[in-house]
Amino acid sequence: MSDADLIRLRSFLAELAPQGRAALLPALHAAQQFHGWIPEAVATEVGRALAVPLADVHGVIDFYEMLSREPMGRTVARVCNAPACALAGADDLADALCRYLKIEPDEVSPDGEFTVEHAPCLGLCDHAPALLVGEAARGSAAPDQAAEICARGGERPISFIGGDVRILTGNCGQGHPTSFTDYSSGGGYAGLKKTLTMTPQDVLAEVKAAGLVGRGGAAFPTGIKWEGAAKAAGQPKYIVCNADESEPGTFKDRILMEEDPHRTIEGMIIAAHAVGALRGYIYVRGEYPYAFNVMRDALEEARRAGVIGGNILGSELDFDIEMRLGAGAYICGEETALLESIEGKRGFPRIKPPFPTTHGLFGKPTVINNVETFCNIPLILERGAAEYRRIGTERSPGPKLFCVSGQIQRPGLYEVTFGATLRHVLFDLAGGLKQGRKLQAVLMGGAAGAFAAEKDLDVILSFENLSAAGLPLGSGAVMVFDDSADMRDVLKRLARFFADESCGKCYPCQLGARRQYEILDRAAAGRPVAGDRERLSDVGGTMIDASLCGLGQTAATAVLSAMKLWPEMFDGKK
Amino acid sequence: MADKTADVSLTIDGATTVVPAGTTILKAAEQDGRHIPTICYHEHCTANGLCRICVVEVDGVKPLVPACLSRVSEGMKVSTSSVRAERSRRTILEMLASAVDLSQAPEINKFIDDYRADPARFPDAERREYPVLDDNPMYIRDYSKCILCWRCVQVCADDAQFTYAINFKGRGFDTGIGTFFDKPMPETSCVFCGQCVGVCPTGALKPKRESLLEQGISLDEIIQATRGGKKRRRKSP
Numbered sequence: 014m015s016d017a018d019l020i021r022l023r024s025f026l027a028e029l030a031p032q033g034r035a036a037l038l039p040a041l042h043a044a045q046q047f048h049g050w051i052p053e054a055v056a057t058e059v060g061r062a063l064a065v066p067l068a069d070v071h072g073v074i075d076f077y078e079m080l081s082r083e084p085m086g087r088t089v090a091r092v093c094n095a096p097a098c099a100l101a102g103a104d105d106l107a108d109a110l111c112r113y114l115k116i117e118p119d120e121v122s123p124d125g126e127f128t129v130e131h132a133p134c135l136g137l138c139d140h141a142p143a144l145l146v147g148e149a150a151r152g153s154a155a156p157d158q159a160a161e162i163c164a165r166g167g168e169r170p171i172s173f174i175g176g177d178v179r180i181l182t183g184n185c186g187q188g189h190p191t192s193f194t195d196y197s198s199g200g201g202y203a204g205l206k207k208t209l210t211m212t213p214q215d216v217l218a219e220v221k222a223a224g225l226v227g228r229g230g231a232a233f234p235t236g237i238k239w240e241g242a243a244k245a246a247g248q249p250k251y252i253v254c255n256a257d258e259s260e261p262g263t264f265k266d267r268i269l270m271e272e273d274p275h276r277t278i279e280g281m282i283i284a285a286h287a288v289g290a291l292r293g294y295i296y297v298r299g300e301y302p303y304a305f306n307v308m309r310d311a312l313e314e315a316r317r318a319g320v321i322g323g324n325i326l327g328s329e330l331d332f333d334i335e336m337r338l339g340a341g342a343y344i345c346g347e348e349t350a351l352l353e354s355i356e357g358k359r360g361f362p363r364i365k366p367p368f369p370t371t372h373g374l375f376g377k378p379t380v381i382n383n384v385e386t387f388c389n390i391p392l393i394l395e396r397g398a399a400e401y402r403r404i405g406t407e408r409s410p411g412p413k414l415f416c417v418s419g420q421i422q423r424p425g426l427y428e429v430t431f432g433a434t435l436r437h438v439l440f441d442l443a444g445g446l447k448q449g450r451k452l453q454a455v456l457m458g459g460a461a462g463a464f465a466a467e468k469d470l471d472v473i474l475s476f477e478n479l480s481a482a483g484l485p486l487g488s489g490a491v492m493v494f495d496d497s498a499d500m501r502d503v504l505k506r507l508a509r510f511f512a513d514e515s516c517g518k519c520y521p522c523q524l525g526a527r528r529q530y531e532i533l534d535r536a537a538a539g540r541p542v543a544g545d546r547e548r549l550s551d552v553g554g555t556m557i558d559a560s561l562c563g564l565g566q567t568a569a570t571a572v573l574s575a576m577k578l579w580p581e582m583f584d585g586k587k
Numbered sequence: 588m589a590d591k592t593a594d595v596s597l598t599i600d601g602a603t604t605v606v607p608a609g610t611t612i613l614k615a616a617e618q619d620g621r622h623i624p625t626i627c628y629h630e631h632c633t634a635n636g637l638c639r640i641c642v643v644e645v646d647g648v649k650p651l652v653p654a655c656l657s658r659v660s661e662g663m664k665v666s667t668s669s670v671r672a673e674r675s676r677r678t679i680l681e682m683l684a685s686a687v688d689l690s691q692a693p694e695i696n697k698f699i700d701d702y703r704a705d706p707a708r709f710p711d712a713e714r715r716e717y718p719v720l721d722d723n724p725m726y727i728r729d730y731s732k733c734i735l736c737w738r739c740v741q742v743c744a745d746d747a748q749f750t751y752a753i754n755f756k757g758r759g760f761d762t763g764i765g766t767f768f769d770k771p772m773p774e775t776s777c778v779f780c781g782q783c784v785g786v787c788p789t790g791a792l793k794p795k796r797e798s799l800l801e802q803g804i805s806l807d808e809i810i811q812a813t814r815g816g817k818k819r820r821r822k823s824p
């Protein structure tokens with residue numbers, strides 16, 4: 014490290030020092046930006062400046078996939094290896110990049126410029142095969158473009174946005190973020206203005222009456238969560254936006270942030286008024302640098318316009334929001350792991366109870382909601398709960414976004430009202446299967462979801478109907494596989510995802526996710542061992558029953574649903 | 588916190604018991620003369636619910652719950668050895684045996700017998716195998732025997748010593764215990780209090796003396812060797 018670098022790093026760290034450990038992730042990101050990786054001397058500086066024990070600094074660097082204690086290329090090309098991209102040729106793409114650069118995956122090219130890595134789903138599934146070149150996303154990348162990709166990098170692909178309604182996505186699809194002015198003149202921040210004339214109790218009552226159910230996957234009623242934090246003792250209270258979106262097959266939050274950032278911000282400010290919070294955080298996954306920048310710039314606009322900061326729009330309300338960038342860890346989407354991550358720790362989920370509403374960020378009462386959940390809030394306040402409930406079903410009110418990817422005519426983001434059928438979304442909206450193909454399976458809810466088949470196409474998309482059909486709504490991911498897909502390869506990839514992403518805290522998942530992957534890896538290679546089916550069901554059952562958090566508890570649901578649909582698959586060649 | 592003075596009535600495996608509010612299911616079962624197996628739990632360390640060998644079935648709760656952490660509630664119906672709980676325990680033991688050297692963990696081996704777990708259930712499974720680290724005069728670190736119970740990390744940190752010499756490395760299956768950039772112990776903040784060695788349940792951390800005796804080295808030679816080690820350390824800058 015040169016002296017000039019050291020001086021730069023030290024002055025940056027001096028700015029962060031008052032935040033202590035809570036600035037560890039931003040500090041490590043900055044250190045890695047300066048040097049391309051985090052050598053021992055730099056890690057030592059970071060630990061000393063923020064008063065974090067050095068062994069802990071090491072532990073945190075190791076936890077996050079995108080931080081490295083070893084040299085990396087100045088540009089890292091991260092090629093998605095999840096099913097939707099794999100079906101579109103992502104492995105060939107990664108091979109072509111490596112061949113062009115004359116390196117193996119994870120190696121640094123001789124000139125120090127490039128590293129090629131296999132990455133988990135990048136939230137670009139509708140543009141398969143996708144990759145990140147440094148910070149730039151790129152979709153529909155063909156192997157014969159390797160030279161051009163290395164020379165020119167990425168070019169953000171624009172998603173197809175469709176559906177029966179355009180409520181949440183009303184401002185999306187223009188290919189650029191909606192500015193503060195455009196958002197406001199289109200009726201934005203009207204919900205906030207109305208909120209500021211209401212008491213916090215009335216805002217809570219409205220959100221409860223709207224019957225809004227969280228869109229992050231756990232299907233928890235938002236009003237009840239807010240009420241818990243509002244009633245809890247302790248200050249300051251926090252509002253956290255979960256923008257870690259890493260569930261394979263999910264890209265709705267990325268589009269909401271990239272194209273209409275103020276809707277999320279408005280939802281968070283309304284939440285702050287309802288629960289009496291002073292500070293907020295938006296935690297964006299490390300693989301979404303563009304969305305991170307858009308949100309950061311939008312916050313700056315909002316601050317200038319006086320909708321965040323002190324005395325918001327002349328009212329008594331004070332509330333400001335800070336950004337956090339994740340660094341490659343699916344588990345940090347789990348709410349308590351996310352809070353640990355903001356606090357500068359490894360993303361280990363906490364034991365619940367206590368829940369974040371009473372013991373959240375820095376031990377204080379905290380509301381944590383998904384991006385899409387927050388995007389529903391301005392709508393509820395602006396229209397009123399009764400009007401909001403006119404769309405959707407009785408128990409699943411409101412609009413819902415579905416991320417359609419895989420072997421389908423028009424992959425994209427589809428907005429419908431709860432109550433539409435799966436068939437309607439896939440065939441009427443997304444154009445159905447490719448010419449001459451038959452449906453084999455639909456993965457509902459992402460890797461943590463379950464497989465649906467032809468017989469399930471008429472299921473009504475709502476929390477209650479899906480749950481009755483034994484299918485999870487999850488994050489709204491809908492990944493389609495036609496009869497050309499090798500489902501054993503798909504299952505192997507899902508299992509590898511969990512083995513790579515298990516945090517390692519509890520034994521069932523730390524051990525089970527790896528054992529499950531090993532079994533499915535040999536099944537995919539056509540070499541199953543006698544007894545593998547029983548092994549899979551014991552490992553899967555144990556992960557579901559005994560794991561500490563939602564990651565382990567869902568790491569086998571897709572596999573077990575596949576065992577029901579295709580019992581012969583684990584007995585040898587299909 | 589629950590009101591500690593009130594009593595709670597619950598049934599464990601069909602028998603009704605009354606215990607003070609705030610009691611864990613583990614303790615309530617113990618008072619009732621029932622034994623629930625535990626691996627990661629330790630009276631003097633923060634309980635983290637890691638191993639899940641203590642899981643029990645509670646009526647009306649879908650996932651199994653860890654008895655070492657979960658507190659009793661009025662009217663709770665607990666089943667300590669349901670089919671699901673036993674399947675989880677057996678499978679956890681089989682997976683642990685498939686990954687870690689348990690040769691010096693007699694308690695876990697007893698559970699393996701009790702639950703008729705098959706230590707060879709997972710053929711061709713990747714094991715966690717690491718070279719033995721012998722870098723200080725006080726103890727050796729043989730992480731192939733580490734079950735990741737977290738005790739050493741916790742006693743080195745806020746549970747006892749506030750020294751923070753060791754922490755986690757890696758993630759998932761490849762999680763391990765280590766030092767800053769894998770430095771030898773004498774180059775860390777370690778004060779050689781030996782608390783980590785004291786709480787390690789599997790012989791992964793072991794007094795140097797014991798380790799040398801196991802290798803058939805005489806006590807005299809050991810005293811020579813460990814003293815020498817200390818002297819060398821003093822000489823280094």
Ligand SMILES: Cc1cc2nc3c(=O)[nH]c(=O)nc-3n(C[C@H](O)[C@H](O)[C@H](O)COP(=O)(O)O)c2cc1C
Nearest residue numbers: 227228229231255257258346347348382383386563
């Ligand atoms: C492994 C795991 C990953 C998760 N990832 C996300 C995520 O990326 N985004 C999200 O909003 N919720 C995620 N969740 C759910 C959160 O824990 C939490 O329930 C959610 O953020 C609450 O927001 P909501 O009530 O608005 O849905 C995840 C849960 C688990 C177990």
Ligand code: SF4
Nearest residue numbers: 516518519522562565
């Ligand atoms: S279930 Fe998996 S991700 Fe969750 S705490 Fe256990 S090891 Fe970590």
Ligand code: SF4
Nearest residue numbers: 733734736737739787
């Ligand atoms: S070294 Fe011993 S005490 Fe430390 S985590 Fe491993 S088994 Fe537990």
Ligand code: FES
Nearest residue numbers: 093098135137138
């Ligand atoms: S980006 Fe490849 S599957 Fe999501």
Ligand code: FES
Nearest residue numbers: 636638639641655
């Ligand atoms: S003893 Fe309860 S989880 Fe380990």
